[in-house]
Amino acid sequence: MALLDLLETYRQPLALVAGLSLVFYLLSRLHQQWRQHRFAKENGCEPVVGKIRNYDPFFALDRLYFLGKAAKERKLLENNIKRFKDYGNTHRGQRITTPMLVTCDPQNIKTFLSLKFNDYSMGDRIQIFGPLLGHGIFTSDGEDWARSRHMIRPNFVKEQVAHLEIFEEMMDDLFALIPADGSTVDLQELFFGYTIDSATEFLCGHNVHSLKKRRSGVVDGEPDFAEAFNYSLDNISKNGRYGPLMFLNQHPKAVESHRVCQKTMDQFVDKAIKLRENAGNEKVVDETAERRYMFLYGLAQQTGDRRRIRDEVLNILLAGRDTTASLLSNMFFLLAKHPETWAKLQEEVATLEGRAPTYDQLRNMKYLKYCLNETLRLYPVVPVNSRTAIKDTVLPVGGGPDGQSPVFVAKGTAVAYSVYAMHRREDFYGPDAEEFRPERWIDLRPGWEYLPFNGGPRICVGQQYALTEAGYVTTRLAQRYSILESRDPGPWEEKLTLTLCSHNGTLVSLRH
Numbered sequence: 001m002a003l004l005d006l007l008e009t010y011r012q013p014l015a016l017v018a019g020l021s022l023v024f025y026l027l028s029r030l031h032q033q034w035r036q037h038r039f040a041k042e043n044g045c046e047p048v049v050g051k052i053r054n055y056d057p058f059f060a061l062d063r064l065y066f067l068g069k070a071a072k073e074r075k076l077l078e079n080n081i082k083r084f085k086d087y088g089n090t091h092r093g094q095r096i097t098t099p100m101l102v103t104c105d106p107q108n109i110k111t112f113l114s115l116k117f118n119d120y121s122m123g124d125r126i127q128i129f130g131p132l133l134g135h136g137i138f139t140s141d142g143e144d145w146a147r148s149r150h151m152i153r154p155n156f157v158k159e160q161v162a163h164l165e166i167f168e169e170m171m172d173d174l175f176a177l178i179p180a181d182g183s184t185v186d187l188q189e190l191f192f193g194y195t196i197d198s199a200t201e202f203l204c205g206h207n208v209h210s211l212k213k214r215r216s217g218v219v220d221g222e223p224d225f226a227e228a229f230n231y232s233l234d235n236i237s238k239n240g241r242y243g244p245l246m247f248l249n250q251h252p253k254a255v256e257s258h259r260v261c262q263k264t265m266d267q268f269v270d271k272a273i274k275l276r277e278n279a280g281n282e283k284v285v286d287e288t289a290e291r292r293y294m295f296l297y298g299l300a301q302q303t304g305d306r307r308r309i310r311d312e313v314l315n316i317l318l319a320g321r322d323t324t325a326s327l328l329s330n331m332f333f334l335l336a337k338h339p340e341t342w343a344k345l346q347e348e349v350a351t352l353e354g355r356a357p358t359y360d361q362l363r364n365m366k367y368l369k370y371c372l373n374e375t376l377r378l379y380p381v382v383p384v385n386s387r388t389a390i391k392d393t394v395l396p397v398g399g400g401p402d403g404q405s406p407v408f409v410a411k412g413t414a415v416a417y418s419v420y421a422m423h424r425r426e427d428f429y430g431p432d433a434e435e436f437r438p439e440r441w442i443d444l445r446p447g448w449e450y451l452p453f454n455g456g457p458r459i460c461v462g463q464q465y466a467l468t469e470a471g472y473v474t475t476r477l478a479q480r481y482s483i484l485e486s487r488d489p490g491p492w493e494e495k496l497t498l499t500l501c502s503h504n505g506t507l508v509s510l511r512h
């Protein structure tokens, strides 16, 4: 009642303030539009002609429904390519209320990832990944990101990633899980186990032994890190699709899984910090740390901030685990369908005369490299990605009727890019762009039109590590099994979560 009285008393001045605020808002919007118009004109920008049509012009909710349906039918990427055919290599769209530009043009991609890196941020990644990853290299921007990158980079120099004995030790577990009688095995499941074991060993000096557990069939009752990590990632990747509506995807099991992952990491971090504090005291120097370089120990030497170290390691685990496993799974799916390629790989590994390859030998195996490149071209592990403009800026192409003029990008616009569509463009890769043909790499030297590891300042920091691991596992499998046969009668179908792998796994038979 008192409030109503008050409103009544001050009705006129309040109406005046509201009116003035409205006028001020409209004038500042007009001024902003005028400034943007002038900026666009100065830079020769033309409007982008193609626009994804939505039935709901306000929130584009029909798009969400359509994406959900395409995800269920495993046709997100097929539709992605179709959209570029329908609307052009750079077109407009809408993500709930956020304006969006979508591109598969290397000139544009080079511009926002590299030339005008500082005009863009990672958008809502911290909100999506934060509950599990906190603040680390993958989830931060600006100065914070630069600090993380600076701290992590030295851990990936050649001397650190060339420790092939980690990979060799785990090959026994992998071999043991492949049926000796040539019956069908899903290699994809095994590769995911292999990479979480190797990543936890490399990063924390503590292998979570998911392959050994699978091998022995023993259930120890302990909360399982690999299982919790899988659940957390699934939940996070759904959040990514929900965007601002991610509050609809809250599950107590996700909170518990995040907790299990963080608690497990905390134990490793504490051990590394203790090692640092006791450096020089021979009695407490851990055997593992002495035996080989340990990433976590490297971080603990740079900071004593427990939470910071944990977040960084979880960030790298996320960036590094599923990616390499997906590359291996997709590649073996393709190799199993292309016996002539497997035969050529066999010839190449035969030069090692059965011995495990050294780091330099791996780097010199050309045909292996062609197979890895070709798999990453057809099935880039991170097929679609995005950035958000943090100031008014310009992209070089996509405007005007012929799509060749520069394009104005207003602050707040989401710029989505499809490496998947770009890698299949016939104008770059020829009329057989959709085919798996490793031989094309004999004389192919692509620039920004080939981008499986991203480019610019945020280029994948683990590229060499990933290629070494994938190359090593492939070589050892090719040395042991002369026959690789597909046991999947159907074509490859997408499973697109945070990374891209095969919906039906990698069903094969391997024989000597």
Ligand code: HEM
Binding pocket: 137, 138, 149, 315, 316, 319, 320, 321, 323, 324, 327, 380, 381, 382, 385, 452, 453, 454, 457, 458, 459, 460, 461, 462, 463, 465, 466, 467
């Ligand atoms: C085949 C395997 C891999 C592929 C295709 C791949 C691809 C990528 C891509 C596309 C990005 C850019 C993401 C973005 O900025 O939005 C990235 C970033 C990153 N990758 Fe990889 N990656 C692979 C393996 C690895 C491995 C094994 C590690 C570490 C052990 C790793 C660590 C990272 C990190 C830390 C970043 C963030 C870099 C930054 O933002 O400065 N990656 N990777």
